């Protein structure tokens with residue numbers, strides 16, 4: 028991919044009304060940029076710029092999901108541009124509210140979170156997933172980088188973002204889509220032959236995310252050799268941090284990290300788990 032066009036453009040106004048302020052994120056592999064902009068009314072927004080096919084898929088899922096814990100796009104526009112490479116082609120621009128910080132940066136900055144903060148974030152993601160799963164949509168990429176705080180430092184403002192891999196329940200998945208460390212065992216086992224996607228994959232990923240929030244580290248590492256064999260033991264670390272965790276929190280994580288998806292807690296079951304019934308202020 029060429030250099031980010033927003034640093035060299037002579038006319039930084041996008042769609043005639045968005046003034047580009049700075050680049051927030053760039054991924055050369057997926058040809059995706061996120062830039063901070065200000066609209067003509069002075070409202071700060073973020074625009075995600077991606078190849079048209081990817082952007083339209085993401086926008087159509089995100090647009091139909093109306094929930095306080097899901098970031099909702101404001102609009103999408105399309106341009107023919109060389110912005111994501113050297114050839115002119117269709118590029119999609121998804122406009123969203125500007126959010127403050129993703130959970131990966133938050134965790135790196137703050138270290139592991141106190142139990143009541145983990146509870147607030149977990150209950151918001153569970154609520155978002157319960158809503159999506161009822162509508163037969165699977166996110167497929169639940170992870171720290173895809174949950175953002177709308178208000179700096181306020182866990183009660185957490186929202187699920189990035190519907191780039193969202194799919195209908197039951198769709199067939201072939202190949203590795205998503206992030207290995209968060210990928211459910213049933214997906215890792217059959218990624219080369221193909222597998223029907225179920226909502227349980229999001230619940231596994233939530234288990235990894237909650238573990239990371241509570242213990243400040245990912246539970247285990249997944250290795251990929253020769254682009255083919257995947258080594259995942261699922262023997263997640265149970266060190267002193269684990270043993271001193273709140274007992275309901277440990278049970279919550281263990282029920283999400285059930286290897287057999289049939290035994291894994293659904294979003295509806297998670298919403299009434301004792302961990303989420305505990306105090307949210309301390």
Ligand SMILES: Nc1ncnc2c1ncn2[C@@H]1O[C@H](COP(=O)(O)OP(=O)(O)O)[C@@H](O)[C@H]1O
Nearest residue numbers: 052054059061073123124125126129172189191
């Ligand atoms: N609305 C937003 N406000 C501020 N930053 C954002 C916003 N959306 C995304 N980002 C930042 O950009 C990163 C990548 O966005 P994401 O939609 O997850 O793209 P990708 O599909 O490449 O993973 C996020 O992890 C976050 O740090």
Ligand SMILES: [Mg+2]
Nearest residue numbers: 168172173189
């Ligand atoms: Mg993402």
